[in-house]
Amino acid sequence: MRIALLAEGGYPFAAGDGRVWCDRLIRGLADHEFEVYGLSTGPELDAAGLVELPPQVRKVRRARLWAEPEDTFSFGRRARERFTAAFTELAAAICADGPAEDRFSAGLYGLAELAFDQGPGLLPALRSEVPLRILEGACRAPGSARLVQGARAVDLLAVTEHLAQALRPLSLPWYGPEELAGADLCHALSGGTAALPGLLARHIHGTPLLVTEYGVRLRRHYLAAGPGPDVPARALTAGFERRLAAQVCAGADLLTPGNTHARRWQERLGAARERQRTVYPGMEAERFAEAGEAGLPGDEGAGPEGQTLVWVGRIEPAKDLIGLLHAFAEVRRAEPETRLLLVSQGGSAEYETHCRALAAQLFPDEAAGAHEVGDNPVSFEEIGGPELPDLAAAYASGEVLVLSSVVEGFPAGLVEGMFCGRASVSTDVGAVREVIGGTGLVVPPRNPRALADACLALLRDPARRSRLGAAARARALELFTVEQNVSAFRGIYFELISHRRGRRRGTAPRPFDHPAEAALPGRWAGGRLARRGGSPRPSTPRWSRPAQEPRDRTPALTRAAAGDPR
CATH class of the missing domain: 3.40.50.2000 (Glycogen Phosphorylase B;)
Structure with missing residues (x-):
């Protein structure tokens, strides 16, 4: 089984968080192959280098969230129109003073579809003047939160830079057949930005997504923000992080909080209880x-x-x-x-x-x-x-x-x-x-x-x-031992693989693509744990919908007269 581990500011960096737990998990599951996708959050992580990788790790891919874009590619007219429409939805959801999950989902996956179709250019576009004007208009629009209505130019600059870093995984070249498309399971080691590649792989290729949170990322963001004069900027970034965390909780096939405290945070963000399973972190006894x-x-x-x-x-x-x-x-x-x-x-x-x-x-x-x-x-x-x-x-x-x-x-x-x-x-x-x-x-x-x-x-x-x-x-x-932690994840991996949706056309067959349960009537046929939760799904972008046979629109009576049994 090929497992793609997704981390932000953690494994495989030597100075990252959670590296000891992750190393124990990989070494304990020696019968699986792992691919590590690490997002660097600062130059100190790159300077410290990588940890000593176990032999089960067959590939390591890294990306810098904090670095300047390596290209200056600009979108054409139609691409700019698509970018403007998608970012307008995203900005409206961030500034909204009430439920706006559908608009956030439409904006997020609209930007993802644009990056998928156009290749480079999303990051320079996010750092251009267009997002500043759109975000300013969303802050002043009716129905926006009171704290964001007084946003100044310096606040908008800080927020757009935060969005450019957080959304950088949308434009990374990680979704091809040799990357996440070939993985049997994506395991995000935290919510938020780390889970974004897993969300896209799930929608593009149907790859199951597992999200583990031992420290709630949204809670850490709130604590790190602290008091200060830049209230609109902090309110806008908090709005984005909250919407993103809710999107992850709604889109993951299974959530494994490390304790009841983290579980309650996920429930407040919209996670269904039947898609949660508490797995305590393993420690060496x-x-x-x-x-x-x-x-x-x-x-x-x-x-x-x-x-x-x-x-x-x-x-x-x-x-x-x-x-x-x-x-x-x-x-x-x-x-x-x-x-x-x-x-x-x-x-x-x-x-x-x-x-x-x-x-x-x-x-x-x-x-x-x-x-x-x-x-x-x-x-x-x-x-x-x-x-x-x-x-x-x-x-x-x-x-x-x-x-x-x-x-x-x-x-x-x-x-x-x-x-x-x-x-x-x-x-x-x-x-x-x-x-x-x-x-x-x-x-x-x-x-x-x-x-x-x-x-x-x-x-x-x-x-x-x-x-x-x-x-x-x-x-x-x-x-709280390592053994119980590894045993729990071993069972979860096989459970999620057995419920995997069918592969997309044109891709090579892989084990567990067509589990035996898919032939049974009832909930097994759907093949999605998320459907059992009953939580709303975000709108599916067109590049994630499988091709369908053209519908025969011949009237039923005409077909019957011609002897067609349909």
Whole structure:
């Protein structure tokens, strides 16, 4: 089976996101062939190079979303008219203050059809003056959203540049017989721009599209936008990203969110529940086995004297280490011998400096006799030193694992602590409650008092701490291992291939082109998982419709008189 992996800013770039999970998936499915289509989002990705590719990867294609166009091809008159009509629909949908899925679909596939017919020229056209005038008119038109009505020229320039980058996959030469047309399945590793080639391959060639989201791309866009004076520009780009995400949710054959948190986002975007299947990300459990087995018997002693709270992650504002330090001050007042270990995995140097200053202010050097001068109960460490050679040693150095985030997707560090058999205290954000599943304590975010009380409860009860740690390890080994993740995708791949639509005329036959189920009556004959969901399909461009035999318009009575049994 040939699987086309579609990624934006991730695999196969060495500095990309999700490269470890993707590498494990490819190596675990050794009986399939993979083709990787990577979209670069910045020069730093290209500078870092590629990861070491497994032998199952037979082809790698890359494209730069951020680079200038390599040609200056311009459309002719009729092509310009088609471009204007398609972009007008797209702009109207972006600016609309209500449902506009049909107009967005018409504009998106209109541009795709133009790029397919005319070849180069779409990217220069998107960076010309025509989109600026069209977008300005859409912002001023009746029914447009209030936030976009005051868009200035600088806002329109920023938005059209964003659209040119996001829509660049429409004009890439990836849809021929040796590219996506020859793949048995397209697997997009995120929604949005990464899934665009899969959407086109599905409409052109009927290739099934699978979309996996472990971190919701639209949510990341909202968080990255942040506050600022360019409100119309941010509203317009958010409108485009939201419409594109909804198009992906409606057009994919199957969606595999990594947790219930991501699943709810997809449902709000219009994804049908019968086309969703939660598949938790797989993580390597072997490297935490020794720490987990050592932590299962329980802790010695009956009190929290000399015990340590451990936090592991990237030091950044979303992790709310300021709140954690204030919570630890409460813990320290109740139990003066406890300590807090903060294990850094990178992040913001400025925020780390602020946290160190706050720790020095909350816990000044204590008098000699009780502690040595300069001995602060809060310590900042990094992985790789003599005391913490690896992550397993970091988790094993404390009795209770703490997560204090105010924003979180899938808490990978929490799962690693569960592999180590550590009881945890976490804030109720993202997929934390789903991951914990009753094997740890969950408190509201931005509440240092509640966080401190939960930590004290576990520090003062070793038996409860041991029970929760054992339960957490068992849950992690059942749900979050690499083996369960690879097994789930192996079954999904074969399921989607078995429901594939028939190939287009003129293409070579491939396995599973005509599954046995296609001869059965009922829903199997349709061959499309999306039809079972009942969600509206976008209008199909003319180049994706199979050729049909000419219809015999001879009147039925005339045919009967001539002896024709039809």
